[in-house]
Each structure stands twice: as C-alpha cells, then as structure tokens.
Amino acid sequence: MRIRWTLSVLGHLLFIVFFLGIWEAASRSSLLDPTFFGRPSGILSYLWKGLIVDRTLWNELGYTLLAAAISFLGGSIAAVVTGLLFSVLPRLHRAAEPYLTLLNAMPRIALAPLFLLWFGLGIGSKIAVGASLSFFIVLSATVAGIRGVNSDHLTLSKALGATQRQIFFKVTLPSAIPVVFSGLRLGLVYSLLGVVGAELIAAEHGLGQTLAYLQSTFSMDGVMAILLLLAGLGLGVTTLMNRLERALLVWQ
Amino acid sequence: MVTMTAIRSTPAIEDRPPAVIDIRELEVRFGPASGSSLLAVDRVAFSIAQGEFVSLVGPSGCGKTTILNLLTGLLQAEVSGDMTVLGKPPKAGNPDIAYMLARDSLLPWRTALGNVEYGMEIRDVPKSVREQRAMELLREVGLGDFANAYPKALSHGMRQRCALARTFALESSVFLMDEPFGALDAQTKLTLEDVLMRLWSSHRKTVVFVTHDLAEAIALSDRVIVMSARPGRIVRDVPIPLPRPRDVRALQKDPHFHELYAQLWALLEYGATDK
Numbered sequence: 001m002r003i004r005w006t007l008s009v010l011g012h013l014l015f016i017v018f019f020l021g022i023w024e025a026a027s028r029s030s031l032l033d034p035t036f037f038g039r040p041s042g043i044l045s046y047l048w049k050g051l052i053v054d055r056t057l058w059n060e061l062g063y064t065l066l067a068a069a070i071s072f073l074g075g076s077i078a079a080v081v082t083g084l085l086f087s088v089l090p091r092l093h094r095a096a097e098p099y100l101t102l103l104n105a106m107p108r109i110a111l112a113p114l115f116l117l118w119f120g121l122g123i124g125s126k127i128a129v130g131a132s133l134s135f136f137i138v139l140s141a142t143v144a145g146i147r148g149v150n151s152d153h154l155t156l157s158k159a160l161g162a163t164q165r166q167i168f169f170k171v172t173l174p175s176a177i178p179v180v181f182s183g184l185r186l187g188l189v190y191s192l193l194g195v196v197g198a199e200l201i202a203a204e205h206g207l208g209q210t211l212a213y214l215q216s217t218f219s220m221d222g223v224m225a226i227l228l229l230l231a232g233l234g235l236g237v238t239t240l241m242n243r244l245e246r247a248l249l250v251w252q
Numbered sequence: 253m254v255t256m257t258a259i260r261s262t263p264a265i266e267d268r269p270p271a272v273i274d275i276r277e278l279e280v281r282f283g284p285a286s287g288s289s290l291l292a293v294d295r296v297a298f299s300i301a302q303g304e305f306v307s308l309v310g311p312s313g314c315g316k317t318t319i320l321n322l323l324t325g326l327l328q329a330e331v332s333g334d335m336t337v338l339g340k341p342p343k344a345g346n347p348d349i350a351y352m353l354a355r356d357s358l359l360p361w362r363t364a365l366g367n368v369e370y371g372m373e374i375r376d377v378p379k380s381v382r383e384q385r386a387m388e389l390l391r392e393v394g395l396g397d398f399a400n401a402y403p404k405a406l407s408h409g410m411r412q413r414c415a416l417a418r419t420f421a422l423e424s425s426v427f428l429m430d431e432p433f434g435a436l437d438a439q440t441k442l443t444l445e446d447v448l449m450r451l452w453s454s455h456r457k458t459v460v461f462v463t464h465d466l467a468e469a470i471a472l473s474d475r476v477i478v479m480s481a482r483p484g485r486i487v488r489d490v491p492i493p494l495p496r497p498r499d500v501r502a503l504q505k506d507p508h509f510h511e512l513y514a515q516l517w518a519l520l521e522y523g524a525t526d527k
Contacts, residue, residue, distance in 0.1 A: 150357070152353055152355050152357035153357055153359060155326065155353065155357075156351070156353060156357045157374065158326055158344055158345065159324050159326055159344065159345070159349070159351035160345065160351075160370075160371050160374040160375060160422075161344065161345020161346070161347065161374060161375065162345070162374045166374060170359075170370070170373075170374075171359070174359070174361045175359075175360075175361070177361075249361075250402070251360055251361045251362075251402040251403075251404065252360070252404070
C-alpha cells in the first residue's frame with residue numbers, strides 16, 4: 001500500500017517535471033511565444049516575489065477570500081432559512097417559485113455591472129455577486145433535501161404519534177443535512193467564482209483585479225501564476241468542505 | 253373443491269376473553285364517493301383476544317394491509333362497519349399500538365441504540381428508562397455488541413432485528429406488523445422469525461401479522477385468516493394447533509406443519525379464483 005502510494009506520487013512528479021520542462025524548453029526556443037504563454041520559470045519567480053519577497057499577493061488573496069467567505073456565509077444562511085421557511089409554508093413556496101426560477105435563470109455575472117453601480121467598486125459588490133450565486137444553489141439543495149425525506153420514516157413517526165414539531169426536528173431536518181451539505185460545498189465554490197468574476201470586471205483589490213491588470217499589461221507569467229493560485233484555492237476549499245462533511249456526518 | 257362453497261368465517265366463540273381487536277362488517281371503498289368507487293374490503297369480521305398471534309394472508313390487493321393501516325389510524329378511507337382496538341376506535345399515535353413496516357425504516361443518523369430509543373422518545377419515556385430498556389432489547393435480539401453501530405454498518409437481518417427491538421421497546425399491548433420480514437432472504441427470515449417467537453413468548457403481545465408467506469403465517473400464528481382476492485373477504489379463519497414454544501426451523505420438517513400448509517394453500521387458491 002505504502003509502496004504503491006509512493007510510486008504514484010513519483011509518477012505524478014515525473015509527469016509534472018516533464019510537462020514543465022517541455023514548456024520551458026519550447027518557450028526558450030521559438031516554438032512557443034512567452035508573451036502569450038508565459039514560461040514556468042517566470043511563473044515561479046512571479047509567485048516567489050509576490051508570496052515571499054514583497055508579499056503583495058497575500059493582500060489581494062485576503063480581499064478575495066474575505067469577500068468569498070462573507071458572500072458564502074450570507075448567501076447560504078439566507079438560503080437555508082428560506083428553504084426551511086418554504087417547508088413550513090408550502091403556499092409561500094408555490095407563490096415564490098416562478099420568481100425564484102426567473103432570478104436563477106439570469107446569468108448572475110451579468111448582474112455585476114449593476115451591483116458595481118449599487119454597491120460600489122469595493123468589497124460590497126463582490127459580496128453581492130458571490131451571495132447571489134450561492135443563495136440559489138444552497139436554496140435548491142435545502143428544498144430538495146427536505147422533499148427527499150424517506151416516507152417510511154414519516155409513516156413510522158406518525159404511527160408512533162409524533163407531533164409536526166417532533167417530525168421536523170427528529171426526521172426531516174437530519175435527513176436533509178447531507179443534501180444541504182453538498183449544496184454548501186458547491187455554493188462555496190460558486191461564491192469564490194462570483195467574487196473573482198466581479199473583481200475581473202472592476203475592483204480596487206483582489207486576485208481577480210490583479211489578474212485583469214496583469215492581462216492588460218501582457219504579463220503572462222503573472223496571469224498564469226494567478227490562475228494557478230485560484231485553482232489551488234478552489235481545490236483547498238473543496239477539500240476543506242469534504243473533510244468537514246466526513247467529520248460531521250459519520251453515519252453516512 | 254365442492255366443500256369449499258360452504259366456507260364462512262368461524263362463528264364467534266362465546267367464552268372467549270374480551271377482544272383486543274374487534275372488527276365487524278367492515279367494508280372499505282377507495283376512490284370517488286359516487287357509485288364508481290372501488291370496493292377493497294367486503295364484509296370482513298374477526299376478533300382477536302389478548303395475547304393472540306393472528307396472521308392475515310391473501311393475494312396482493314386483498315386488503316390485508318388496508319385493514320392493518322386502518323387499525324393504526326393512519327389510513328383515511330370510506331369505511332362502514334365497526335372497528336375497535338381495546339374498545340376504542342383506531343387513532344393515529346395510539347400508545348397501545350406498536351407498528352412495524354416491511355422495510356426496517358431505521359433512521360440512518362442514529363446508532364442502533366438511538367433507533368431503538370426513537371419510538372420511546374416520541375412517546376415521552378424518560379431518558380434513563382429508555383436507554384436501559386433499549387440496551388436490554390438489543391441484547392435480546394442479539395445486537396448487544398452493535399449498540400453504537402450505525403445502520404449502514406448492519407446487514408439486512410441485523411437492521412430488522414433492530415427494528416424488532418424498537419417495536420418491542422414500546423411496550424404497547426397491540427402489535428401491528430406489515431410483512432416485517434418480506435424483504436429478507438429465506439434463511440435470514442427463519443432466523444428472524446425465531447427471534448420474533450422468543451420475544452413474543454416472553455413479552456406476550458397481541459399481534460396482527462400481515463404476510464403473503466403461508467409458511468411464515470403457520471409457523472408464527474395461533475390463527476391464520478385467509479383472505480380472497482379483491483374485494484377482500486375472509487375465506488376462512490384457521491386455528492393453528494401446533495404446540496408452543498415453537499422452533500421455526502424444526503417446524504419446516506414437521507408433517508403436521510405441511511398438512512396445515514397444504515390446507516391453507518388450497519384455501520388461498522380457492523380465494524384467488526372465487527370470482
């Protein structure tokens with residue numbers, strides 16, 4: 001087991017070194033134009049400078065993460081509350097559904113210019129875009145989770161004489177949690193996406209703003225470095241949520 | 253088959269103890285209230301005494317589950333006739349009744365112990381009592397070592413043992429069981445039937461057991477009520493004089509058991525074709 005794991009890690013390392021080596025060599029000969037594609041050594045030196053020497057990237061990273069965290073928390077808390085309210089008031093749900101579907105069908109990133117106007121160039125507009133994405137994802141997961149409650153559990157509970165309140169807290173809610181959780185995981189990724197997207201359009205800070213600036217100044221090494229950073233961030237966020245889910249839902 | 257035409261439900265015996273479940277002239281219709289409604293149960297009458305184990309068997313759609321669900325008070329249907337449980341009309345959540353379904357319906361986020369406690373929790377049994385009683389019952393069904401296991405870690409048979417423990421932990425006097433072993437393989441089923449027989453002999457509950465498995469009905473019951481295809485009528489109410497305590501596995505080789513099986517099988521076939 002241990003040996004196989006080591007071999008697999010070695011394989012991946014070998015592949016990455018090989019891939020970067022080809023890229024580097026191609027960009028040093030005339031095969032690949034570094035103005036368009038950057039080169040690995042340049043990307044590494046950009047990251048080294050930004051993260052370790054003058055540490056300017058941390059500041060941008062912080063803005064993006066803060067906006068993503070606030071938009072995720074705000075959006076998903078509102079969504080869970082709304083979802084629970086819908087389960088208690090199915091009439092309200094039926095009445096609100098067409099409007100929600102309409103809103104959700106709107107490409108949210110296209111709302112960014114509007115949000116920029118309303119909430120300014122700062123973090124407010126970024127939070128608004130991120131939250132508008134995560135809200136709908138978590139809301140539909142919450143509604144699906146509550147709808148997906150096992151009818152046998154309901155029959156059994158009713159036969160036992162459970163009250164509506166008991167059924168809600170002892171059956172409906174716990175059975176909805178795994179579905180809500182997968183919505184939360186997706187919602188977090190989309191919050192990040194919304195924030196970076198809004199930063200790309202117009203911002204004072206953040207990784208998205210940095211990316212837009214680097215792209216407009218044709219610093220491809222920097223663009224590639226930020227993309228790498230964003231991918232790493234997305235991966236980290238998903239891994240964190242998976243760990244949390246496994247720790248919280250041991251029964252699954 | 254000529255003698256079959258004379259079959260009626262057995263007449264009530266006068267010196268029986270007062271009935272725990274009493275059903276008279278029960279008729280159930282489904283669908284629109286006008287003439288086009290479907291007659292599901294037709295003039296069914298039987299009564300069950302304290303501590304009796306009675307099975308309802310019949311082809312699917314004969315209304316056996318309908319009768320059981322009416323007794324739990326969960327089913328709302330157009331009903332005529334009379335139906336009482338311990339002298340009262342059926343009511344959902346009646347603490348005198350413990351209900352068990354075909355699927356174990358264990359809550360996956362609760363451990364085996366938590367699941368056995370669930371029913372008692374809904375019925376407001378104090379925490380200390382229910383923990384102790386749940387543990388005792390888990391031991392009785394052979395799951396003493398699995399108290400802290402989640403349902404996903406248990407086999408089908410173990411899950412149904414756990415459901416049995418949950419049902420018996422309620423200490424209700426009337427048990428309504430709807431094909432509780434219907435989803436199990438043949439071997440596991442026999443084992444679970446034995447577990448049920450052991451629990452039943454030590455707790456002595458009144459049981460109405462719905463099944464379509466004749467062998468199961470005979471092995472467990474004091475009486476087997478055979479019903480016809482829709483509209484469900486009682487073909488015959490057959491006493492099962494096999495001595496107790498019974499060993500379900502040993503019974504499989506008992507000639508008397510096989511005679512009863514053949515007799516009931518004929519009744520069941522007769523009921524299925526009586527149109």
